[in-house]
Amino acid sequence: MSSTKPVGRANSRWFAIGKPLPSRQRSILTLCSFLIPLAVWSAVSYLPFVWHPDIKLTISAEREGISTIYTRGDHLSKSFFPTFVAAVKAENAAVLAARAAGEPIAPGRRSNLKTLRHIAAWGIGNGYLTAEEAKNDDAIFQLWARAAKGDFGKQLPLSPDNIKVVKENWILIKDIELPLSSRDLPNEALLKLIPQGKSSNPVYLPAPHEVLLSGYQDFFTEQRDPDDPSMWQRALHSMKIVFGGFLLAAIVGVPIAILCGTFDFFSRIFEPFIDFFRYLPAPAFSTLLVAVFLAHDAPKIALVFVGTFFQLVLVVANTTREIDRSLIEASQTLGADRRNILLRVIVPGILPQLYNDLRILLGWAWTWLVIAELIGVKSGLTEFIETQGRWRNFDRVFPVIILIGFIGFFTDQILSWLRVFLFKWTGESPNAFSRVVASSVAAGPRWFQREVLDQRLDPLADRRNKK
Structure with a gap:
């Protein structure tokens, strides 16, 4: 007698129509909802064959007659990178040709010192120099000596072309004694390091490890400038803006909404205008709010209020209308007046759903944070995002964006957990x-x-x- 299970039974556990999944399956899927996007992000970041349209420079160089300067860490398109490399190689070829003809190019000793310093960024990136040592020309000169002698074992990420450049330059500078001075350098032009790079995502999509490292440094490194708020101070300020605006919207909006959902009189006098006003973009009022509340936190809180209040009234009013009519009819039969029906029947009856509505609307309030913190005097997490985005430091932007999402998500989960204890009669479990x-x-x-x-x-x- 066969003991095999029906083929469709396993699938029915996962795809049962109208039935909740068992707790184990729900936990697995909840975990996957976070792991799948992270896996996609990691695949795009670490697998070159998936999508790497840029070259991230590990070694750069300046070109004659070109004002644009690229440094280590900059991103170039794969189509432009060969042009950049060819231009630097052409300049080096011109230097070698002039040297062979007995008429070497003499750009000046200061220019040669600048050429020598280009290796510093490569040294920092590969751990051969610290940031402090990179400011010392003697340490940079010693790095050239190590590179020329091959004093890195197999850990020398220089291309064959750059190894030749290092050795050619070392012939001209090897007899210089430390401490190094620009006066000691030859007047004859030194060769420039050939640009090197590796395939990478665009600059606006840094790899997960870059985001993690930058976020750790920004959040846990001690602030040196006392006038520059820490990331935790910025986060608390942003939470003040969101929760302040939302709390005001709830205090004013919930009573109006309950009245609209209970009495057709209030519905007709409030809801048409509110329904019209909710289509007006809240940022359009930013200038007016700054004029009324001045330029600090008040207009920011007011913008969150404007962006949340009108939606809140309509949602809660609709929730109030959905209360079981039999409860109202029973209370009327028992002789309850309008005040008692409102306060002892309707308000308690809608509390569980009202709580859920406010949870959802709190998430709506978070969507106004970035716009709110940009009006008047820029502040909070948004100021940091805007500043770092302007300088294209997206590895520092992503941690702040993720933090905002975590704050909102964890707040919602805590409120979800509290709901079970606040409304035990609903029979729900966290x-x-x-x-x-x-x-x-x-x-x-x-x-x-x-x-x-x-x-x-x-x-x-x-x-x-x-x-």
């Missing part, structure tokens, strides 16, 4: 992901109390005991 997020967040205050507050309170206790 999902596994919400429990994990809530536990992680709850561990923070416990750690703070144990590690920080205890350290501060212990000396106070000792003083009281001594007294």
